[in-house]
Every structure is written in structure tokens, then in C-alpha cells.
Amino acid sequence: xxxxxxxxxxxxxxxxxxxxxxxxxxxxxxxxxxxxxxxxxxxxxxxxxxxxxxxxxxxxxxxxxxxxxxxxxxxxxxxxxxxxxxxxxxxxxxxxxxxxxxxxxxxxxxxxxxxxxxxxxxxxxxxxxxxxxxxxxxxxxxxxxxxxxxxxxxxxxxxxxxxxxxxxxxxxxxxxxxxxxxxxxxxxxxxxxxxxxxxxxxxxxxxxxxxxxxxxxxxxxxxxxxxxxxxxxxxxxxxxxxxxxxxxxxxxxxxxxxxxxxxxxxxxxxxxxxxxxxxxxxxxxxxxxxxxxxxxxxxxxxxxxxxxxxxxxxxxxxxxxxxxxxxxxxxxxxxxxxxxxxxxxxxxxxxxxxxxxxxxxxxxxxxxxxxxxxxxxxxxxxx
Amino acid sequence: xxxxxxxxxxxxxxxxxxxxxxxxxxxxxxxxxxxxxxxxxxxxxxxxxxxxxxxxxxxxxxxxxxxxxxxxxxxxxxxxxxxxxxxxxxxxxxxxxxxxxxxxxxxxxxxxxxxxxxxxxxxxxxxxxxxxxxxxxxxxxxxxxxxxxxxxxxxxxxxxxxxxxxxxxxxxxxxxxxxxxxxxxxxxxxxxxxxxxxxxxxxxxxxxxxxxxxxxxxxxxxxxxxxxxxxxxxxxxxxxxxxxxxxxxxxxxxxxxxxxxxxxxxxxxxxxxxxxxxxxxxxxxxxxxxxxxxxxxxxxxxxxxxxxxxxxxxxxxxxxxx
Numbered sequence: 001x002x003x004x005x006x007x008x009x010x011x012x013x014x015x016x017x018x019x020x021x022x023x024x025x026x027x028x029x030x031x032x033x034x035x036x037x038x039x040x041x042x043x044x045x046x047x048x049x050x051x052x053x054x055x056x057x058x059x060x061x062x063x064x065x066x067x068x069x070x071x072x073x074x075x076x077x078x079x080x081x082x083x084x085x086x087x088x089x090x091x092x093x094x095x096x097x098x099x100x101x102x103x104x105x106x107x108x109x110x111x112x113x114x115x116x117x118x119x120x121x122x123x124x125x126x127x128x129x130x131x132x133x134x135x136x137x138x139x140x141x142x143x144x145x146x147x148x149x150x151x152x153x154x155x156x157x158x159x160x161x162x163x164x165x166x167x168x169x170x171x172x173x174x175x176x177x178x179x180x181x182x183x184x185x186x187x188x189x190x191x192x193x194x195x196x197x198x199x200x201x202x203x204x205x206x207x208x209x210x211x212x213x214x215x216x217x218x219x220x221x222x223x224x225x226x227x228x229x230x231x232x233x234x235x236x237x238x239x240x241x242x243x244x245x246x247x248x249x250x251x252x253x254x255x256x257x258x259x260x261x262x263x264x265x266x267x268x269x270x271x272x273x274x275x276x277x278x279x280x281x282x283x284x285x286x287x288x289x290x291x292x293x294x295x296x297x298x299x300x301x302x303x304x305x306x307x308x309x310x311x312x313x314x315x316x317x318x319x320x321x322x323x324x325x326x327x328x329x330x331x332x333x334x335x336x337x338x339x340x341x342x343x344x345x346x347x348x349x350x351x352x353x354x355x356x357x358x359x360x361x362x363x364x365x366x367x368x369x370x371x372x373x374x375x376x377x378x379x380x381x382x383x
Numbered sequence: 384x385x386x387x388x389x390x391x392x393x394x395x396x397x398x399x400x401x402x403x404x405x406x407x408x409x410x411x412x413x414x415x416x417x418x419x420x421x422x423x424x425x426x427x428x429x430x431x432x433x434x435x436x437x438x439x440x441x442x443x444x445x446x447x448x449x450x451x452x453x454x455x456x457x458x459x460x461x462x463x464x465x466x467x468x469x470x471x472x473x474x475x476x477x478x479x480x481x482x483x484x485x486x487x488x489x490x491x492x493x494x495x496x497x498x499x500x501x502x503x504x505x506x507x508x509x510x511x512x513x514x515x516x517x518x519x520x521x522x523x524x525x526x527x528x529x530x531x532x533x534x535x536x537x538x539x540x541x542x543x544x545x546x547x548x549x550x551x552x553x554x555x556x557x558x559x560x561x562x563x564x565x566x567x568x569x570x571x572x573x574x575x576x577x578x579x580x581x582x583x584x585x586x587x588x589x590x591x592x593x594x595x596x597x598x599x600x601x602x603x604x605x606x607x608x609x610x611x612x613x614x615x616x617x618x619x620x621x622x623x624x625x626x627x628x629x630x631x632x633x634x635x636x637x638x639x640x641x642x643x644x645x646x647x648x649x650x651x652x653x654x655x656x657x658x659x660x661x662x663x664x665x666x667x668x669x670x671x672x673x674x675x676x677x678x679x680x681x682x683x684x685x686x687x688x689x690x691x692x693x694x695x696x697x698x699x700x701x702x703x704x705x
Binding site: 066067068069070072073074075076077078079080095099100102103106107134135136137138140141143144146147149150151152153154155158205208209210212213214216217220221222223224228231232235236238239242243261262264265268269272350353356357360361363364 | 391445446451452462464535538539540541542543544559560561562563564565567568569570571572573574575576577581582583584661663664665666667668669670671674675677678680681682684685686687688689690691692693695696697698699700701702
């Protein structure tokens with residue numbers, strides 16, 4: 001049971017928030033230009049309202065008039081905390097690292113193989129921790145294994161992780177073969193491990209692309225406006241981000257002589273990531289706005305800079321171990337920033353009724369116009 | 384058996400689609416907001432019957448609505464809207480109950496709803512004299528889970544905790560739910576919610592326990608004006624269409640149904656409404672679409688992205704000199 005707070009506490013907080021925000025901004029939309037006046041209801045009123053959001057250079061979308069219930073969100077924002085954004089990164093990192101490791105394994109680049117396998121195990125373990133921590137009932141995490149539902153990307157993701165995780169784990173453990181003594185029982189294990197690791201590494205790499213891209217569907221298959229409408233791009237961004245972070249591991253861990261494939265992976269990953277991010281920031285009209293404003297906008301811009309810097313460093317500093325390591329770090333950081341930017345962009349779009357009501361109202365009006373009906377309230381809307 | 388081609392989108396009878404044989408008729412709510420008096424008996428009855436914890440005793444400072452929204456601890460929510468109406472004292476047909484009203488007041492208002500200040504202890508205008516008085520109307524609506532034909536919450540639930548009942552409603556099994564929160568982001572109406580100190584997701588069950596015993600859900604049972612009507616959905620849809628026609632005849636042209644159409648974005652709601660203004664005025668989405676409509680396309684895009692990723696890796700390893 002919720003312990004009841006002092007009576008009137010919520011009301012007091014509501015008033016204080018209004019006072020702090022000048023009373024004319026929605027309680028949840030941070031970082032609107034401060035010239036905003038009357039963009040949303042003063043004191044949370046219901047009303048037709050014209051958003052006047054300052055003259056910042058980011059204002060490309062025409063102001064939208066819309067009505068809401070006291071400025072309250074229509075949707076419930078995601079209850080997922082930062083863990084899920086972090087998982088988006090670690091899951092992608094694991095996938096990228098496994099692909100790097102498999103490539104290294106098949107083309108005789110042991111440094112790439114070792115770094116990839118170890119990183120993949122660390123990242124997939126962190127993923128499991130993040131995912132379970134974020135549950136409302138962590139002790140019931142195994143309930144995910146009751147069903148396999150193609151309509152639930154989370155269920156599919158659970159099974160992808162269930163296939164991927166053990167394979168990545170075995171591949172990483174096989175790297176310990178070199179540390180075992182040559183003789184005796186342990187020596188036998190030492191000789192058996194590399195082929196087992198070989199098979200496990202290939203299995204992990206086989207499931208890795210699914211692991212890296214299903215998360216795009218995971219976010220898109222929600223009512224969160226800026227995630228849902230970005231469904232064509234999210235898997236592309238996440239695939240690119242995963243490749244770039246895997247490449248980052250390769251650049252950090254391998255000597256320049258072995259890091260050639262990692263450099264090329266970095267270029268491919270960055271290209272996919274930058275292309276996808278550019279599309280979601282420009283293609284979605286009003287729903288692109290959350291990806292450009294506020295904290296998500298800053299995260300995505302910083303991610304783009306670091307991605308560009310990381311790729312440039314990887315290509316230009318191909319003889320220097322230090323430059324390679326710096327580039328790898330930049331790519332990893334860029335991947336983190338991009339994931340958090342996409343995550344919080346969606347969260348912001350769910351919290352502001354504007355992003356729910358305006359596009360849906362436009363659909364209704366377009367349908368009315370198409371049916372050649374007068375926009376008269378006497379006509380029940382085709383909802 | 385092949386799944387219905389409309390499994391993800393389009394008109395459908397959900398209970399047979401979920402595998403029930405000889406399912407009873409689909410049951411639902413028709414909430415006629417034109418007779419809602421905002422008494423909140425539905426909110427109270429729901430809490431009493433379902434043992435829903437209190438949601439805190441407080442004032443939100445926006446209207447007579449101090450519940451605010453549907454939450455894990457409020458499965459019915461009475462929205463309250465105060466709107467200005469143009470002044471005028473002509474002869475008029477009748478209001479929603481058939482009593483004479485002013486003709487201008489029945490016309491939609493261009494300016495839309497506006498906040499007229501916190502309701503005071505006195506009726507508005509009593510202290511100010513006749514000249515200062517403004518006309519206004521109150522809209523009240525008891526909101527509830529829509530029990531969609533295509534329920535996004537159910538589709539995305541990874542544990543099977545959410546299920547379709549034989550009555551076509553959607554219910555959470557609290558002993559299965561592990562609080563992953565996916566249903567909460569998926570609901571296009573913002574209904575289902577996580578209970579903070581509990582971690583699991585909760586929402587209206589349409590009193591599944593009462594339905595099984597042939598009883599009326601608690602909120603409908605408690606409603607003193609029959610604003611909340613419970614029954615077989617087909618019957619409710621007919622009744623609702625007749626009610627809208629009556630209201631239009633009586634000079635309430637703004638009356639319209641919401642969520643009644645099996646061809647809408649969620650395949651029609653099991654709980655639908657008669658509204659007196661646009662849905663968003665009540666905090667309802669104007670054109671909700673079940674997110675899983677696009678799921679096949681999403682998986683396709685993910686598959687292409689995965690292939691691109693694999694191809695890029697192969698190219699990176701075989702396509703270079705170093």
C-alpha cells in the first residue's frame with residue numbers, strides 16, 4: 001500500500017512546479033526555448049492552443065494547435081529506466097564483438113578473436129543484469145521463458161539472448177585454454193577447448209545480428225510516438241551502432257597490423273548509424289522533434305560527433321596504436337550516447353500529449369477530407 | 384488452424400480468435416457521458432470490489448477531477464472538463480435529458496474548452512451579479528480500459544500474463560506478471576500502469592470474477608444514472624447508435640461515439656463511449672492504432688538490418704589488404 005503523504009502535498013508540488021516554470025510550459029517538456037509563452041496550458045488548462053516555441057533554429061515543424069486534457073499526457077511514458085538504454089548498448093556491443101571475434105577466428109587474427117569473445121561475454125552478462133534489474137519483479141525473470149510469442153519482440157529477444165548468451169559464454173571460456181597446463185586432465189581440457197570455442201563462437205556470431213537488431217523492433221512495437229514511427233530506421237541505427245562498438249573493441253585491443261577489419265567495420269557501422277539517425281531526426285516531421293530538442297538532442301549530436309571523430313581517427317591513424325585506441329573509445333562512447341539519445345527521445349515523445357494528439361488529429365482530418373465530409377462536429381469522427 | 388488474416392489488424396471477434404470454442408457473446412461497456420454526473424461512484428465501487436489500493440488523498444488543483452488519470456490504482460477515472468459556452472437566452476429544443484435549454488448553448492464553441500478558475504464553494508457567478516456571469520458547461524466522463532479487439536498490451540506481453548478471456552476482455556494475471564513494463568509502453572490509450580511499490584502492471588479486468596458468475600461489473604452496478612452500461616457488445620452498439628440519433632434530434636449535434644467502430648485502428652473497443660466533444664478534450668487519443676499492426680513490417684526491417692550487419696562484417700574481413 002502507498003503510504004499516504006501529507007494531504008495537499010501533490011497539489012503543493014503542482015503549484016510549485018508551475019511557479020518554477022513560469023506557469024506556461026508543460027511540466028515535462030524540458031528545454032523548450034524559454035521564449036515559449038502559452039505553448040501549453042497555463043496551470044494545466046484544457047484548451048485549443050497554439051504552440052509558440054521561440055525562434056530557435058530547430059523550429060522547422062510548423063506550430064501545431066491541439067487540445068489536451070489539462071496538458072496531461074495521453075500515454076503512459078515507458079516505465080523502463082536507464083538500465084534499458086544501457087542494455088541497448090551492451091546488447092549491441094556483445095553482438096558487434098561476437099561478429100568481430102568470429103571474423104578474427106576465421107581469418108587468423110587472434111587478438112581480434114580474444115578481445116571480441118571476452119568483451120561479448122562481459123557485455124552479455126551486463127545485459128542480463130540490466131534486464132533483470134529493470135523488472136518490477138526481478139525474482140520472476142524466468143517467467144519470460146513460459147512462452148515464445150512472435151507478436152512480442154521482448155519474448156523473441158529473450159529467446160535470442162537464451163541462444164546467444166551461452167554460446168558467447170563458452171566461446172569466451174575457451175579463450176582460457178592457453179592458461180591451462182599442457183599435461184594431465186587439465187591439459188586434455190586445454191586441447192578440447194579451442195574447437196568447442198570455435199563452434200560456440202560461430203553460433204554466437206550467427207545469432208548476433210538478430211540480437212543487435214531486434215531491439216529496434218522492441219522499441220518500435222510500442223505506442224510511444226517517436227519510437228513507433230521510426231520503425232524503419234531503429235534496427236538500422238542499432239545495427240550500425242553495434243558494428244561500430246564491436247569495431248571499437250577491435251581498435252582498442254588489437255595491434256594496428258591486425259586491426260584492418262575493425263577499421264572497415266567502424267566505417268560500415270558509422271555509416272549505418274549516421275544514416276539512420278539522420279533519417280529519424282528529419283523524416284518524421286513533428287515526431288522528429290524529440291530527437292532534436294533537449295537532452296536527447298544533445299546526446300544524439302554528441303554521439304554523431306564522436307562517431308565521426310572515431311571513424312576519422314581509425315582511418316587516419318592506422319599506424320598508431322594510441323590513435324587507434326582513442327578512436328575505439330570514441331566509437332564506444334558514441335554508441336552509448338546514441339542509444340541513450342534514441343531511448344530518451346522516445347520517452348520525451350510519450351510524455352508530451354502534443355506528439356500523441358497532433359499526428360492522430362491530422363490523420364482524422366485527412367480521412368474526413370478524403371471522405372469529403374465537412375469538418376463539422378455533427379459528424380461523428382471516424383475514430 | 385491458420386490464424387485469422389485479421390489477427391493483428393481489422394475487424395475480428397477476439398475470443399474465438401484466441402482459441403475459445405463456443406465462446407459466450409463478447410461483453411463490454413458503453414459509457415454514455417451525456418448522462419454522467421461526475422459522482423465517482425464507479426471509481427469507488429471499482430476500488431471496493433477489486434481491492435485496489437488507495438491512490439492518495441489530494442487535490443490536483445485543476446478541476447473537480449482529483450484522480451487525474453487511469454493508473455495502476457485507479458481503474459476507473461472520471462474526467463471533468465469545464466468549458467465556456469456563448470451567452471444567449473433564446474428558445475431551445477431540449478438538453479440531453481429532454482429539459483428545455485438554450486439553443487446557442489447546444490452549438491459547438493469555436494474557442495474550445497478553457498479553464499475558468501478553480502471551482503469555488505459557491506456556484507460560479509453567484510457572488511458577482513448577473514452581468515459578470517458567463518455561460519459554461521461541464522463535461523464528465525468515466526474512463527476505463529478499452530478492452531481493445533486488438534490489444535497491444537496483450538500482443539507484446541512476453542510472459543503470457545495478459546490473456547484474452549472468453550468474454551473477449553483482456554485481463555492481467557498478477558501471479559504471472561513480472562513487471563517488465565512492455566504493456567505500459569504499448570497501450571495506445573495510456574491505461575495499463577505499473578504499481579510503484581509492487582512492480583507489476585495493473586488495470587481494469589472488467590470484473591472478470593463477476594462476469595463469470597453472471598453479475599454486472601462493479602462500476603456499472605454502482606452507476607446511478609446508467610451512464611455506464613454493461614452488456615453484450617452488439618447490443619450496446621445498437622443502443623449507442625440509437626442514443627446518438629436521439630441526441631442529434633434533441634439538438635445536441637456534437638454527440639458522437641468513440642471506439643465503437645470495428646474498422647478503427649484497434650478493431651473497435653470492448654468499452655466504448657458517447658462523447659460531447661473531440662476525444663482529446665477528454666484525454667483520449669483521437670485516432671489510436673494498435674502498434675502491432677506494423678509488426679510484420681518491423682520484423683522485416685530488422686531482418687534486413689541484420690543481413691546488412693552480417694554482410695558488412697564479411698566484407699570487412701575479406702575485403703581489405705590489412
